[in-house]
Amino acid sequence: MSENNHTAEEERAFNAMLDEAFGGSRPPDLSNQILARFYNAAPDSDSTAKRVHQHKPSRGNRSRSKQVTVVAATITALAAMVAGVIALQPDHDITDSVTELVENAEHETGGGNQPAIADAGHNSQSAKPEKKKNPKRKPPKGIPMIVQTPDSERTGSELEQGVVPDSPTVDENEAAELALVSAQVGEELQGYWEAVGINPTSEATAEQTAARLASALGMKVSVDAVSDVDQLQAELSQSLNAEAIARRWLRQITDQRSGRMDAKVRDQLVSEIASCIQTGSSFDKTVAGWLNGESNNAGTFFSALAAGPRSVGGEHGMARSLAALTLNVDIRCTRCHDSYIEGNGKQSDYWNFFAFLKRGVQENADGQFQVDRGDNSSDPVFYELSDGRQRVADARVSSDWISESGSDGYRRIKEFSKGLEGSPELASGIVNSLWQLVHGQPLRGRVVDPISAPHNEALQRLEAQLTEDLIDSRFNVARTLALIVASPATRRAVPETLLPENLWVANQEDTNAAMNAVDAFAAALPPRVSLPASQRTDQVLRSIGARIDSTGRESLAQIGEGGSASKVKKGKPLAADFPMKAELLPVQWLELIGDRDSQINHLGYLAGENKVPTHVQESVKAMKEAGVESNLLLHRVWWLMKP
């Protein structure tokens, strides 16, 4: 007992009321969030009935499936035993008794009207309730797990109800059960690894995986949730987690540029994305609202896409990021020329899209963006072809980029935003973006990138599966993120060869094999600390002896300064992923480019820069002077600039 003979609990209860009475937090209206999550997410995630539907459960779900099987078998055995005993008694309705027994057993194993979290140890309702069918309630999807009893008519009708859901809240496009899709994703990924001939590394411990996820998503993932997709989705949807993810994802969408915009303005956008993650509401509609200017955050969204200095962001940065998110189109190369490597990008498409954005989104004198919702025209945009001729851009979104746009593509931003709602292009852009958030590279990488997964039909099927599921779930991004996080790719261990302690003893063949596995999401890279540009430059200079410590003093000057060598502080070790040897180019297509400066410029474009930043140029100059071998120099340039 505490003061005045009131228990601590009573004191806390009264204090909570006082807090509210004095203007503290009041109960919010959570109806919309709860209803959105209820209707958007796959229903009844803890239903045992659906788990039997998984033909190949993921590793993490196996033990639970086993439990379900054991429980079902126990119920059946008990029912059979007692039925036999009761059948010997005169004047007893065997059907009722067995049904009652089965229902009671179901109740004890999680069915019935017990508080939903039974494992908390306080499910202390003393008497079991009678179970009656509620005609309003929707039966679970899939094949219900119903123990066969002599009451075959009843179970038969239940089975029929299970097949034909009658709830008005369920539409034809409803997504399949989350655990089932997760198992299918895992299976598809395993098939992909087999098809490309890569052996995935062993599973990392749940703690290692949780730590890696915490670093990628900016939130703490519980160890239990690592392989439980339902729990994972629930955790991702919690308000603080959703906000942390939204912040990271916005950086991802904007190629890290959102970090350079005004924090207060950015927070508004983060809140809107977090709300989508938390409530499971349709993210395609949110994107459409930003594009057509109906959302309050429309200008903020475009400001985020264009944030940062001209060398990185601006209107070209905006075009690149927007095309990647909304259309899953990579336009890094096509600003200057048609795509030579992948062969499907045209320079005209880039500039037409650029002109389309320039007409639809205008920047005012204060640097704020506004969507032009009218039919205004704008100044023509000219661009230079690779042979030096000038051409005027035709402001539109190419019909090659979005399937349902008609032969002429979209000419107005309002039509474009409408066309994106529910589109497979937007869905695949989101899937790849979320995959990159978790795994550091998009699911379907580009051939031009230094790291990209080998492309084949299995990978294409995996992407299509996630894309379709996102559309079916009405663009519930928390669900897709949970599926990605729960995939086997997330739980891979770091190959021995790539561990920092083995860096110097590993042979090139093993390192290549390990890197191939990393490319295909079959192995993890060691944890990487994201260093600021100044520290990366510092490491490059230290590696060639141009700087001894981080003070920036030349080595000879330090010796001549009158101090002894012992006074020089020992420098920090170089980053684990700092390139120390290189046999090949970072990407082989660089061979097609004649001079080294142009190769460096192209690495800059790959990293999403409009031009090579000054600190990289200085490092290149120092490395050239130090005689660093050409391939290694390019690797280090990529290390300096890679996102």
Next chain:
Amino acid sequence: MASPQSSQSQTPDTGFDSITPGHQDASACDAEVELEPAELIARHQNGIWRYLRMLGCDASTADDLTQETFLRVLRRDSFVQHSDAATSSYLRRTAYNLLVSMHRKQRKVQTLCEPGLLDEIWDRWAGKDLSGDTAVESLRKCLATLTERAQTALRMRFAEQASRVDIGEALSITDHGARNLMQRAKQQLRRCVEEKLWQNNNE
């Protein structure tokens, strides 16, 4: 078959015997028409949120767990609404269990007393209307009956999170004096709220 009425009488606090709409019998006189999800949430969300606050959750955690509580319950195929009081009790128990699970996952050591005792406290203060709205409203009215110094002390404590030392300095008394003042004020408030709730109940 076990009689639904007999099990109900054994468990008045839970009352989870199912009453199917259109199949209500005379003994289940408090049974009401089953609420749609939106109505159910509107009816009980304030109560569940305040209950979680009463268990020591901050506002943000209470938001999250309130949502989780309703989702868990709504997704249960076997959930049946028997009466407002039973549904409220069921929701509170689910919320309680979710909080315990959350503490376990976060490896947080926080002792929560038995849910039965918490229910008693809840019923005493906020459970009259299942939402706590009446109790908080009564408390607001009762605050006006306190002396100005007592009001200042409590406002500093709860609105400004001031320490007892600061409160004492503001009122030119020692920190022990501030503590005693607040205790007396809270005791007076408790009596006042109880009186108002009793009046409301008997009107």
